[in-house]
Amino acid sequence: MPRAVRILALLPLAALAAAAEPSRGLEFLGRFHPVVVHLPIGLLIAVALVEARTWWQGARQPDPARGVLLVAATVGAVVAVGLGLALAQGGEYDPDQLGWHQWLGIAVAVAGGWLIALHHLEWRHHRLRPLFRLALAGSVVLLGVTGHAGGTLTHGPGYLTRYAPTWLGGVPPRPALLAPPAPTAPTEPSPAPAVEPPSMAPEPVGEVTMPSPPANDDPPPLRPVVPPRDPGRATTPPEAMMDEPMAAPAAAGGPDFARDIAPILAARCTECHGDTKQKGGLRLDSPAAIRTGSKKGAVLVPGAPERSSLFTSVALPADDPDIMPARGEPLSAAQIALIKAWISAGALFAAPGNSEAPTQAKPPPTTAKPAASGPPPATAYDQLATGLAKPDSGTIEAITAGGGVVTPLSRNGALLEVNLAHTRAPLTANHLQQLARIGSNIAWLDLAGSTVGDGMLAQLKALPNLRRLHLERTAIGDSGLVHLTGLKALEYLNLVGTKVSDAGLYRLHGLDRLERVYLWQSQVTAAGAKKLQAALPKAQINFGQ
C-alpha cells in the first residue's frame, strides 16, 4: 500500500522516467490507464446528469457546473488516451480488439473537444440547445461502447455475458472434463472419421440405453444431451487418437519435436507467444522457453497431455472463448493429435540418441509421481482396430436379439466384446456360428457359465483376434482345448471350474502371448500347472490359493 501511494505521488516524475528510458517508462505509465480511465467516464456521465436536470426543470440557463465538468472530462479523456496508447506498446493485447478500443477512445476525447465548443456556442445561442443535447447523448453512447470494447480487451470476449441466462447469450454451464476435448469438427477433411459411433442400434450398452422420450409427459423427459464441450473425447486415452489415419506418422515411432511440433508452433503460436509478443508471459519459440511456461506456470507436463495446457488449450471446441490459437482456425485434428502424442511420449525436445538428448530430454520437475501421472498406457486395441472393417450390423442385431451383448472396445467401434453368457435359449453351436461373420472383430468373448461344450469350441477358429476368453463354470474339458490351439492372439484364458486336466493342458503351450491363465477348481494338478508355467514363462498361471 505505501508503495502504491508513493508511486501515485511521484507520477509526474514518472513521465521524466519515461523520457529517460522510453520503452520501460511507457510501459510503467501504461499500467495507469485502467486507474485513470474511469475518471472521464464518471465526469462525462455527470455532465449528462446535470444537463438532464436542467431539461427536467425547464431552466432557461444551463447549469453553471456543466462547463467545468466538461473540461475536466475531456482533459481526463485525453490523459486516458495517452496512457492507453502507452499501455498498447506492451503488445499484450489482440491487435484487432485493441484497434477498436483505441479508435473509439480517441473518438471520445475528440467528442469531448466538440462538446466544449458546442457548450460555449450554446451559452450564447440557446437555439443550439437540442444540438448540444444530441451530441452529448451520442458521446455517452460512444463512451459506453468504448468502455465495453476496453472490458472485452481486458477480460476477453463474452466475459460480460458469460453467466447471463442462456437465452441472453450466456454460455451454458459445462460439465467437468478430464481434459478439454479436441475441436468439435476436424478442420481438414479426414478420409475416415473415426468419431462416428458404431452402428449398433439395439446394442444395450452406451448411448442406446437411454429411456426413449415419451410424447406426452408433463415434466421434460430424461434425455441425454451432449454437453457444450464435447466430453467424449475428454475421456479418450491417448492411443484412441492414434487410430485416426492422419495421426499415423505419430503412431509410428512417435512425433519428433523438430520435425512435427516446432513447425506447428512456429506457424500458429509464436506470433503471440514469441520474440515480439509474450502474451500471458509465454514464449513458445525455444525448448527452454516452453519448459519455463507462462505466468500461470508450466504449460507442459511430460506424459500427461490432459494436464498440459499446451495441449488442452488447443483441444478446446472451436467456439470456446479460451481456445488457442485465439485467432484463425483451430489447429487441425492431426496437429492436435501430434501435440498430444508428443506430450504423451514424454515431450522430448530431441530424439533419444541425438547429441542434444542429455540436456533436452530432462523433463521439468513436476509434483506428480512419475508412475502415477498420465492416462492409461497405450494398448494394442485401438491399433489393432485400425485395419479392421466395421462389424456387420445385421450380425450384431441377430446376436443381440438372441440375448447376447455386444460392446465396442475400440473408439472406432471395430473391435468388440461379445457376451453370450446369458442367451435366451441355452447356448448352441448356432450361437457361435453366428460369430464367424464378425469373427475378426471380436477381441473378448465371454461364455462363462453357459452350456458351451467341447465340440462347439471348434467355431472359435473364426476369431483370429481373440484376446480374452471366458470359459469358467462350463463343462469344457481337455478335448475342447484342441480348438484353442489356433488362437494365437489369446492373452487371457479363464478355465476356472472346468473339467480341464493336466492331460489337455499341453495344448496351450503354443499360445505364447498368454498373460493370464486361471485354472482354479479345474482338474489340473499343481504339477500340471507347473509344466504350463515352464512352457509359458511370461504368463501368470493362477491355480488358486
Add this chain to the structure above:
Amino acid sequence: MSRRTACHRLDDLSRRDLLVGGAKALLGVGMLNLFGALPVFAGDPEPAAPAPRPTAKNVIYLYMAGGMSHLDTFDPKPGSETQGPTKAIATSADGVQISEYLPKLAPLMKHVVVVRSLTSTQGAHEPGNYLMHTSYAQRGTIRHPALGAWVSFLSGRINGTLPGNVAIGAGSQHPGAGFLESRFSPLPLGNAAAGLQHSTLPAGIDQERFDRRMELRKRLDAGFDARFDQRQVRAYRDLYDEAVQLMGSKDLAAFDLSKESENLRDAYGEHDFGQGCLLARRLIEHDVRFVEVQLGGWDTHDDNFDRVQTQAGILDTALATLLADLSARGLLDETLVVVATEFGRSPVINGNKGRDHHPKAFSGLLAGGGIRGGRAWGATDERGHAPASDPVQIPDFNATIGYALGLPIDKVVVAPNGRPFTLADKGVPLAGLF
C-alpha cells in the same frame, strides 16, 4: 521488445487503416461488436464420441457407513501423538503401511490403491453419505442418482434378467435412482444370507395361472398406461415387469449363498457384511454390473480403538477373502472393488477415547478393474489432519469409477426439473491410477 512509441505507431497507419479506424470511431460501427455476443444459431449438438475402452466391467462398492477412521485403518501415523494405541504394519505394497487391525489384507495390498487424500466439506452423516454416493451436495429441490443408478442408466445390463444394480444392507438413506426412472434404483437386499425373498410362486398357484393373472393385469392397465404415459405410471408398470422377469430368471441361483461351500462362506466371515461380499461376488459372476454392500458401526465417537478394531476385523476378513476369491476366479481383472465412507475421524482423540467426524481428510480404496495396485495415492500431513498432496474431491473419486467402467462421465443428463447433471458432477478421473 519493441521500442516503437505511440507516435511511431501512428506513422505506420495507411490511408486504409485511417478510414477503417475513423469508421470505427465515429460512425458507430463498433456497435456491431455488442451484437456479436448474442446467440445467433444453436447448431446441432455434436454426437458424443464413444467412451474409451473400459478397464472394468463390474463394481463391488463397499460402503463403510458412519465414517471410517482413516488413522486407525488405511492411513496410520506411527509415532504421531494423534495415533493413539493403533499400530501400523507393513504390507505387500512397497512403502504402504496399514493398521494392525487389518492383518489379512496386508499381503493383498499389492492389488490395492489407497487413496489417502480424499477430502470433503460435509461433516454430518446424511449429507456426507449423500455426497459420497451421488457426487452432489444434498439439496431440497432434487434428489440425485447414486453411482449404481448412473451405471445402470448409462451402460445398460449384460444379464438381461437380473437387475443391473443391487444394494445389500444399505439403509433408507441410500439416494437410490434419484431423479432417474425408478427401474435404475438398486434392488435392495436386507440380509445376504436369506437371499432374494419372495421370488417363488405362492403355494397353489402354478406358472400358468400366474401368467394368466399377469396378462389380465396388463389388459386392465393398457388403456390407462396409454393415456398417461408418464414417469410414475411407467415406474409402476416397470416394477411389475422387472419383478416377474427376475422371478423367471434362470440366474436366480446367483442370490443363493447355500450353493457356496461352507469353507468359503466361513472365510468371508459369519456376519452380514461378509456374506454380503460373497453374494456380491456371485452377482458379479452373473454379470450384475454394480453391487453395493454396506458395513455400519463406524461412528466411533466413543471407545474408538476397540470399536474400530471390531469393525476393521469384519472388513479385513471379508475384503481379503473377496480379493483373493476374485483373483483366483480371474474376475479381479475386470471387477473394480471400491471401499468408500462419508468422512474420516478426527486426529484429536476426545474425552471418551473416541474420534469425531472429520471430513477434511479420509481414505478410500480402489482395487482390481484395471487399477495398478500396490501404492498410495496422495498423502495426509503428519497428523492425518489434512491432505498434504494430490487432494481428491469426492466427485474425482466417483469419476474415476465411471472412467474405469468406460462410461461417458461427461454426458449431461437433464433432470425432470430441467437442470443438467453428470455422473460425477465436475469430478476429474484419477487417470494415473490405471
